[in-house]
Amino acid sequence: MNTVFNYAVTFASLCFVLAMIFALIRLFRGPAAQDRVLALDTLYINGMLTLLMLGIRSTSTVFFDMALLIALFGFASSIALAKFLLRGEVIEP
Amino acid sequence: MTEIELPLWASVPATLLLIFGGLLTVIGSLGLLRLPDFYSRMHPPTMGTTLGAGCVLIASMIVSSALMHRPVVHELLITLFVVMTAPVTAMLLIRAAIHRGRLRNRK
Numbered sequence A: 001m002n003t004v005f006n007y008a009v010t011f012a013s014l015c016f017v018l019a020m021i022f023a024l025i026r027l028f029r030g031p032a033a034q035d036r037v038l039a040l041d042t043l044y045i046n047g048m049l050t051l052l053m054l055g056i057r058s059t060s061t062v063f064f065d066m067a068l069l070i071a072l073f074g075f076a077s078s079i080a081l082a083k084f085l086l087r088g089e090v091i092e093p
Numbered sequence B: 001m002t003e004i005e006l007p008l009w010a011s012v013p014a015t016l017l018l019i020f021g022g023l024l025t026v027i028g029s030l031g032l033l034r035l036p037d038f039y040s041r042m043h044p045p046t047m048g049t050t051l052g053a054g055c056v057l058i059a060s061m062i063v064s065s066a067l068m069h070r071p072v073v074h075e076l077l078i079t080l081f082v083v084m085t086a087p088v089t090a091m092l093l094i095r096a097a098i099h100r101g102r103l104r105n106r107k
Helices: A001-029 A033-058 A062-087 B006-033 B043-068 B075-106
Strands: none
Touching: A001 A033, A001 B006, A001 B043, A001 B075, A033 A062, A033 B006, A033 B075, A062 B075, B006 B043, B043 B075
């Protein structure tokens, strides 16, 4: 069963990398600015999942902290960009 | 790749959850790439971010619990954070899209 589990880990990593490539294509091709922001948000989440896959594969806890940091930064950057698209500035006086 | 020795009760659900989460995430990103306009492109990535990330985080929790021989619930932090922040981002982006659409129609 462990070989099947290792194959599943590899399969999931490949799936997340493919999803990152799709999001990247949308990020470059997106017609409007909000499409690009949405693609960047998806890219952040998929990168976080890829890091978690690396963490499962190497059985170390460092990747968990990195994934948490990436989720935090993705949330902050998406909120800042969406606020900028909505209002024209990020922090209002 | 390092060989992980897992007991059977951990490896079977972890395998199923990993395959399910990977497929869901790749379908969500394919929808982001293929759907025609922004409002329909808004919804497929949320499937990947909620259900796919939930599956992968539960699988990671099972695997680390089986490796450490004690319950490890660190991953609940990421799950809670993602589930809490995804609707906020989606709502702000939709509001920005509606606002910009109105601006473009007025001109």
